[in-house]
Amino acid sequence: MSKTVVVKHIAKKYKMYKKDSEKLLDLILPGGYGDDFYALRDISFEANEGDVIGIVGVNGSGKSTLSNIISGIIPPSAGTLEIKGQAALIAINAGLNNNLTGRENIELKCLMLGFNRKEIRELEPEIVDFADLGHFIDQPVKNYSSGMKSRLGFAISVNIDPDILIIDEALSVGDQTFTDKCLAKMDEFKERGKTIFFISHSLNQVQDFCTKTLWIEYGEVKEYGSVEEVLPHYSQFLKDFKKMSAQEQKKYREETLKKRLGSSLTAAK
Numbered sequence: 001m002s003k004t005v006v007v008k009h010i011a012k013k014y015k016m017y018k019k020d021s022e023k024l025l026d027l028i029l030p031g032g033y034g035d036d037f038y039a040l041r042d043i044s045f046e047a048n049e050g051d052v053i054g055i056v057g058v059n060g061s062g063k064s065t066l067s068n069i070i071s072g073i074i075p076p077s078a079g080t081l082e083i084k085g086q087a088a089l090i091a092i093n094a095g096l097n098n099n100l101t102g103r104e105n106i107e108l109k110c111l112m113l114g115f116n117r118k119e120i121r122e123l124e125p126e127i128v129d130f131a132d133l134g135h136f137i138d139q140p141v142k143n144y145s146s147g148m149k150s151r152l153g154f155a156i157s158v159n160i161d162p163d164i165l166i167i168d169e170a171l172s173v174g175d176q177t178f179t180d181k182c183l184a185k186m187d188e189f190k191e192r193g194k195t196i197f198f199i200s201h202s203l204n205q206v207q208d209f210c211t212k213t214l215w216i217e218y219g220e221v222k223e224y225g226s227v228e229e230v231l232p233h234y235s236q237f238l239k240d241f242k243k244m245s246a247q248e249q250k251k252y253r254e255e256t257l258k259k260r261l262g263s264s265l266t267a268a269k
């Protein structure tokens with residue numbers, strides 16, 4: 001089975017400021033203010049054709065940062081990424097222009113992806129039909145609910161037929177009918193051997209839909225392997241975490257934050 005995504009030693013660094021004034025001063029005198037914070041540090045893994053990878057991890061662990069890097073929306077601060085084919089990200093709000101209508105967004109996105117006018121004319125009815133937004137398709141996206149934005153984003157991304165599909169929490173805001181329709185479409189992608197990354201806090205969806213699980217813990221790969229192997233470990237971690245007292249949870253968060261601050265880093269390149 002051929003490799004579609006190869007991620008080597010990826011890190012993503014942001015600046016963390018204690019006060020707004022520090023941010024301003026850092027603009028004037030770059031480098032002198034704020035701490036380096038690693039949203040991701042030293043992430044390496046590979047994905048193959050037909051892999052459906054559930055990315056799990058607690059809030060703030062780095063899942064969206066990773067999905068944005070794989071889809072090319074943001075660059076990594078270090079490391080390399082090899083992608084075979086075209087990757088499309090489906091996330092709430094991703095790539096939609098709020099001032100344009102749904103239909104105009106379809107046209108813009110397709111143009112940006114290199115489709116010509118004729119191809120767009122052919123694709124548009126399929127996308128409009130899948131999104132099923134009624135007359136809202138001709139309303140500005142700023143008037144959409146988050147579920148409606150997700151419908152439009154999903155409809156565009158699956159109908160342009162990408163090789164790699166990255167779904168970041170987009171299903172969590174859809175109603176059941178739409179979620180079922182999306183899951184059916186994703187099954188079709190899976191059967192056609194595409195690579196899918198599925199970011200979700202729903203362990204049931206990961207269990208039912210994915211073949212592999214990538215568990216990210218505070219910017220690092222904690223475990224990567226089959227769903228059967230990794231998901232029970234993550235589930236146990238969540239149970240243990242819930243059992244901790246508020247004080248213990250706070251201590252744990254502080255310790256992991258320390259590991260992500262630049263001064264204490266050794267692994268991130």
Ligand SMILES: Nc1ncnc2c1ncn2[C@@H]1O[C@H](COP(=O)(O)OP(=O)(O)OP(=O)(O)O)[C@@H](O)[C@H]1O
Nearest residue numbers: 014015038039057058059060061062063064065066
């Ligand atoms: N532009 C940014 N500037 C500074 N810090 C950022 C930026 N984007 C993300 N972060 C930080 O990086 C960390 C990882 O964020 P990310 O959104 O990737 O987490 P996540 O695992 O997707 O979380 P969630 O489950 O809550 O969606 C967080 O601590 C977040 O505050």
